[in-house]
Amino acid sequence: MPKKTELKKVFKSADYTPMTFKELCRYFGLNEDKQKQLLKSQLSELIEDGYIFKGDDGRYRLSKGNLFTGVIEFTRGGNLTFVTTEDGEEIAVPIEKTNYAMHKDKVQVQVIGKWYELPEGRVVKILEHGIKRFVGVFQTRGQFSFVIPDDPKLPYEFSVPIEEINGAKPGMKVVAEITRYPSVKRSPEAKIVEVLGRVEDPATDFPTVVVKHNLPVQFPEDVLKEVAEFPDSVPESDIKGRWDFREEIIVTIDGPDAKDFDDAVQVKKLPNGNYILGVHIADVAHYVKPGTALDNEAYTRATSVYLADRVIPMLPFKLSNGLCSLVQGEDRLVMSLIMEIDKDGDVVNYKVGNGVIRSHRRLVYDDVNAFLEGRPEGDKLKDLSEHIYLMRELKDILRENRRRRGAILDIEGDEVKIILDEKGHAVDIVPRKRGESEVIIEEFMIKANETVAEIFHNANIPFIYRIHETPDFDTLLQLRNYLSAIGIKMKLPQNVHPRVLQELLEKTKDHPLRSSIQRLLVRSMKRAVYSPSNVGHFGLASEAYTHFTSPIRRYPDLIVHRLLKLYLEKEGAIPAKEMKKIEKYLAKASVHCSKRERVADEAEWDYDALKKIDYISNHIGEIFDVVVTSVTKFGMFVEIPEKYISGLIHISTLDDYYYYDEVKSMLFGKHTGTIYKIGDMLKAKVVKADKIRMEINFEIPSERELQKLKENQKRQEDIDKSKKSKSKKDKPKTKKSKATKKNKKG
Numbered sequence: 001m002p003k004k005t006e007l008k009k010v011f012k013s014a015d016y017t018p019m020t021f022k023e024l025c026r027y028f029g030l031n032e033d034k035q036k037q038l039l040k041s042q043l044s045e046l047i048e049d050g051y052i053f054k055g056d057d058g059r060y061r062l063s064k065g066n067l068f069t070g071v072i073e074f075t076r077g078g079n080l081t082f083v084t085t086e087d088g089e090e091i092a093v094p095i096e097k098t099n100y101a102m103h104k105d106k107v108q109v110q111v112i113g114k115w116y117e118l119p120e121g122r123v124v125k126i127l128e129h130g131i132k133r134f135v136g137v138f139q140t141r142g143q144f145s146f147v148i149p150d151d152p153k154l155p156y157e158f159s160v161p162i163e164e165i166n167g168a169k170p171g172m173k174v175v176a177e178i179t180r181y182p183s184v185k186r187s188p189e190a191k192i193v194e195v196l197g198r199v200e201d202p203a204t205d206f207p208t209v210v211v212k213h214n215l216p217v218q219f220p221e222d223v224l225k226e227v228a229e230f231p232d233s234v235p236e237s238d239i240k241g242r243w244d245f246r247e248e249i250i251v252t253i254d255g256p257d258a259k260d261f262d263d264a265v266q267v268k269k270l271p272n273g274n275y276i277l278g279v280h281i282a283d284v285a286h287y288v289k290p291g292t293a294l295d296n297e298a299y300t301r302a303t304s305v306y307l308a309d310r311v312i313p314m315l316p317f318k319l320s321n322g323l324c325s326l327v328q329g330e331d332r333l334v335m336s337l338i339m340e341i342d343k344d345g346d347v348v349n350y351k352v353g354n355g356v357i358r359s360h361r362r363l364v365y366d367d368v369n370a371f372l373e374g375r376p377e378g379d380k381l382k383d384l385s386e387h388i389y390l391m392r393e394l395k396d397i398l399r400e401n402r403r404r405r406g407a408i409l410d411i412e413g414d415e416v417k418i419i420l421d422e423k424g425h426a427v428d429i430v431p432r433k434r435g436e437s438e439v440i441i442e443e444f445m446i447k448a449n450e451t452v453a454e455i456f457h458n459a460n461i462p463f464i465y466r467i468h469e470t471p472d473f474d475t476l477l478q479l480r481n482y483l484s485a486i487g488i489k490m491k492l493p494q495n496v497h498p499r500v501l502q503e504l505l506e507k508t509k510d511h512p513l514r515s516s517i518q519r520l521l522v523r524s525m526k527r528a529v530y531s532p533s534n535v536g537h538f539g540l541a542s543e544a545y546t547h548f549t550s551p552i553r554r555y556p557d558l559i560v561h562r563l564l565k566l567y568l569e570k571e572g573a574i575p576a577k578e579m580k581k582i583e584k585y586l587a588k589a590s591v592h593c594s595k596r597e598r599v600a601d602e603a604e605w606d607y608d609a610l611k612k613i614d615y616i617s618n619h620i621g622e623i624f625d626v627v628v629t630s631v632t633k634f635g636m637f638v639e640i641p642e643k644y645i646s647g648l649i650h651i652s653t654l655d656d657y658y659y660y661d662e663v664k665s666m667l668f669g670k671h672t673g674t675i676y677k678i679g680d681m682l683k684a685k686v687v688k689a690d691k692i693r694m695e696i697n698f699e700i701p702s703e704r705e706l707q708k709l710k711e712n713q714k715r716q717e718d719i720d721k722s723k724k725s726k727s728k729k730d731k732p733k734t735k736k737s738k739a740t741k742k743n744k745k746g
Helices: 004-012 021-028 033-048 202-212 221-228 293-301 317-323 365-372 376-405 436-459 473-485 498-507 514-524 555-569 576-617 703-730 738-745
Strands: 052-054 060-062 067-074 080-085 090-094 106-115 118-128 133-141 144-149 172-180 189-198 251-254 263-269 275-282 331-341 347-358 361-364 416-420 426-431 465-467 529-531 623-632 635-640 645-650 658-661 666-669 675-677 681-690 695-699
Touching: 004 033, 004 060, 021 033, 033 052, 033 118, 067 090, 067 118, 080 106, 080 118, 090 106, 133 189, 133 202, 172 202, 189 202, 202 576, 221 293, 221 317, 251 365, 251 436, 263 376, 263 436, 275 376, 275 436, 293 555, 293 576, 331 376, 331 436, 331 555, 347 436, 347 555, 361 365, 361 376, 365 376, 365 436, 376 436, 416 576, 426 576, 436 465, 436 555, 473 514, 498 514, 529 576, 555 576, 576 645, 576 681, 576 695, 623 675, 623 703, 645 681, 681 703
Parallel strands: 090 118, 251 361, 645 695
Antiparallel strands: 052 060, 067 080, 067 106, 080 090, 106 118, 133 144, 133 172, 172 189, 251 263, 263 275, 275 331, 331 347, 416 426, 465 529, 623 635, 623 681, 635 645, 658 666, 666 675, 681 695
16 A cells, blocks of 8 residues: 555656546555545545646646645636636636635635636635625525525525524525535535624615625724824824925815815916926825734725715724814825926926825815806805816816827716615615816826826835736727627727727717716726836826825825835935835735725625615616617616616517527517617616616516506606696786886886
8 A cells, every 4th residue: 555655756757647546546456445445535635735636537647836826706607717826817717626615715726728818727725715704695495494695606505504593584684604615525504693684674785795895894992092092183293394384275175975085285376387286195104103003904904995875994083084184174284295287287396295284175076066167056166266267277287188198088987876865775876977176186186196106116116006007909809899789980909009998988978878888998908906016007098107195095095105205204215125125015015905995896886786776676667768788698788877777688578589699799589570789779677676686687668568658758747737837827926016116107
């Protein structure tokens, strides 16, 4: 019977030919069942160690060093998974080769071939389970009980022992803790740790998102103790030695509900025709020191998470809404960047340093927009008219500067404001419109971020950049095919410049599928991430970019502030030993912050999706105007414009047998000759809104339903006209007094 060391030598031998278990038994002359069982056990241990793997043909092979460690992520469809290695490389893993790994598990994966352009692998070992708890719906089947996860990336039913039900009733949303993970011999098991309530109850939406994305809500005690030590206002001793801007007209411009004011701005015009743009950013680094419990928690969170009706902050409210927030009329410590900008929008001079400001006015986007549009709601800002007009003037110059260099300017996105009632139900969904004031702040912040990034890029000092790589040609080809299907031609050079995509946006700005085109364009581009290596920012057409302007809510900005302070303190001469230490830290921090940003984005998307389903569930049976955004062999996806609510019209619900033309992305009716294609404007009836599976289904209404809709609309129009007419009749007539008549005559 060979020892494990002998087995290793055999596998390592140059003469070894991959063998099955039976062939190995013959090779070692093993005939007894006990010997065979021992060999099987040794082989399993070698597989667990990642030394060998068993191929699909049943033969054992040496790993040969092509073994990688990474996190596995499942897709919604469930047929394919991807492992992202520690170096950021992707390996495709078919579902049958995941070896019972689950979504978010840390695994060892063996590369065994190719899947299109990516390496294909198989999971050889699960190193650590990523998901400990999940949200799902409790159900029973006969005497058995189980939880079905909300997340389709967890394709299992978890059985729940009767003693672990914790009072849950069928159909209830629960939080379950995994007590046994799936394996060859055993199915997964869980215990219920919290009953959230009925699925349709909006109160379950927040905990659903928190548990799914493992969001930290409460701050630990040691953090709160540290924060309690901070003063309520800025002491005079902290102001000493700082640039003093407290007597200058500096304002914040934010949304009506904002409380964490990161940035304040000022604009002046110089006698030479140039502009002074002052961007003053909350000096969070003054309070959040490396190595403290507060800093460790801020790093772990890495970003604030903004949901429709609440925020999970990166920093405790005493800092985020208080001592760091640039509130009106209060002294606040800042990092000040003062830029001189010429008439072409280029920075010709700048200075950066520690400052103190006292915000002159807390402005709101809507009010500034009203003022610039000449609406009466903006009259209260007349005393600031000179400053606001100057801001707009500089904004136009900066935007034209970016347009000339080919930056992508006109992506508005599909952001909506979800109006909730006191119970958390969505009662309306309205699109967020960007006015001039939002663009003013956007342009000022972009210029500040670029200026700071260029300081470090030119000095060749380790730094954390915000990078956006050039999109892959193949993904842009898919975009071009989509556009071709809706009759839009797109030039696609081999070396694409962002100007090409900006021209496309300008050409399609009035198209009914504008939002879908923008969404697909965004998906065609790579995701912007943080990196210590500067490769530029494709979308902004910027050679160097960073995030400097929001340290209250983004940890990378806090890192940038610390690096700026170090640069100023050392006057650019940072010792080589310290530079190496910084480089090592930035490599780790960049990956972590990029991951946490992705988690925050997904949490926000999921929360919005739950509220959209809640909204549409109150409109089951109603008919909406929709636009076809995608056509597949199983139906077509449609969207309610302005509300950005998407759903599926399944092919089985249509009135004919339909052929699918993959090239043209069309459905053809066999008998009726009806054609459905991308961009079609249709009437669609809401038939299902499933909060568990996060799905909305529509159907094409019948002629009878459409006729009834027209009749109801006509009836409503008649009622509205009648009310208007009655209102005019009931309006009292103003009688002129005799004196007035006399005066008129006279």
